[in-house]
Amino acid sequence: xxxxxxxxxLPLVAAAATLADPRPVHAxxxxxxxxxxxxxxxxxxxxxxxxxxxxxxxxxCRPARRGRLACxxxxxxxxxxxxxxxxxxxxxxxTGADVVVRLDGEVVADSVASLDPRFGVAQRELFVTWPAxxxxxxxxxxxxxxxxxxxxxxCDTGRTTNRRRHPKVSPAGLPHYAVVYQPQAQPESVxxxxxxxxxxxxxxxxxxxxxxxxxxxxxxxxxGDNPVSIGFKAPFRLDPGGPVAGVGLGFSPEGLRPRLRLxxxxxxPQMWVHSLVIETDARARVAVIPAWExxxxxxxxxxxxxxxxxxxxxxxxxxxxxPGVRVFARLxxxxxxxxxxxxxYPAFRGAPPxxxxxxxxxxxx
Numbered sequence: 001x002x003x004x005x006x007x008x009x010l011p012l013v014a015a016a017a018t019l020a021d022p023r024p025v026h027a028x029x030x031x032x033x034x035x036x037x038x039x040x041x042x043x044x045x046x047x048x049x050x051x052x053x054x055x056x057x058x059x060x061c062r063p064a065r066r067g068r069l070a071c072x073x074x075x076x077x078x079x080x081x082x083x084x085x086x087x088x089x090x091x092x093x094x095t096g097a098d099v100v101v102r103l104d105g106e107v108v109a110d111s112v113a114s115l116d117p118r119f120g121v122a123q124r125e126l127f128v129t130w131p132a133x134x135x136x137x138x139x140x141x142x143x144x145x146x147x148x149x150x151x152x153x154x155c156d157t158g159r160t161t162n163r164r165r166h167p168k169v170s171p172a173g174l175p176h177y178a179v180v181y182q183p184q185a186q187p188e189s190v191x192x193x194x195x196x197x198x199x200x201x202x203x204x205x206x207x208x209x210x211x212x213x214x215x216x217x218x219x220x221x222x223x224g225d226n227p228v229s230i231g232f233k234a235p236f237r238l239d240p241g242g243p244v245a246g247v248g249l250g251f252s253p254e255g256l257r258p259r260l261r262l263x264x265x266x267x268x269p270q271m272w273v274h275s276l277v278i279e280t281d282a283r284a285r286v287a288v289i290p291a292w293e294x295x296x297x298x299x300x301x302x303x304x305x306x307x308x309x310x311x312x313x314x315x316x317x318x319x320x321x322x323p324g325v326r327v328f329a330r331l332x333x334x335x336x337x338x339x340x341x342x343x344x345y346p347a348f349r350g351a352p353p354x355x356x357x358x359x360x361x362x363x364x365x
Contacts, residue, residue, distance in 0.1 A: 034178030035094035054078035058193040087130040097146035151178035162267040165364035166242030178231040193217040241266035248360030257281040259358040270297035322348040335364040
């Protein structure tokens, strides 16, 4: 290659380098962002007189609607004080959580009754007073019920393949969930437990290495006051998908005709897409097609096309009810795809065998 020609290719090379994702494969193994809980906060004027001798927390979750989890966060603290006066305690909690605080077994605050009107209804703090005259040792318990949606990752805005196809119906980004705990430096460890109603796998970096089963308890060493992120996902979770609509051309023994399709698709697990659609040529042919498509669960980069191959079992309703076999392939970006199909109907009840094909532009919602 001559030097002028090589120089002419430099802009193309620079453009390709700009479009390419410069991050390493594991760059998105970062801290997941989710609801955050805190231990009781003691004002600086009283901090030296109050110590925490025991800290236990737990998270219990079960499946809820629309891809969310119904979770309960519980925490127990044993506090000791060296002064006899009133000591204010503050509890921070995420918006939307139903929170109850108990002091030595008695309810002293909840997320509705303790809202301070000066901060408005979005205030996420509860104010409790440890009154004078009580024992120097107190047990503080917190319980919070909330719905946890798919977590966000600070360095990953990608979607699963099937959710990219349906941004309106399935808007959530990641199939991971997370709850963050922001501890204080003391005590040096916290006992954490996870209890889920279905199988789960922890997000890296893992806190519960080697743990098996649905309930695990570990003593977690703190790193100062750095947050502890409990990130996890449920393997083989149903991806709700959404409706599909397509228009294009089809060939059949009658020649070239329009081809229309309408249906719904979902994924379980995320690499295996299930669909049920109705197709017609708007004249004589109508078929119902259940189909199964193999794709990759996550697109590595927003510019990489989404592709898949699959098989189906078309059931022709008109002009003659008969079963068939379909193979198809799909290629596209986000909610727009080019879909090619080939249907084979064997001889059935005296009708000759037929081959039908189509090339359609399909849209997801």
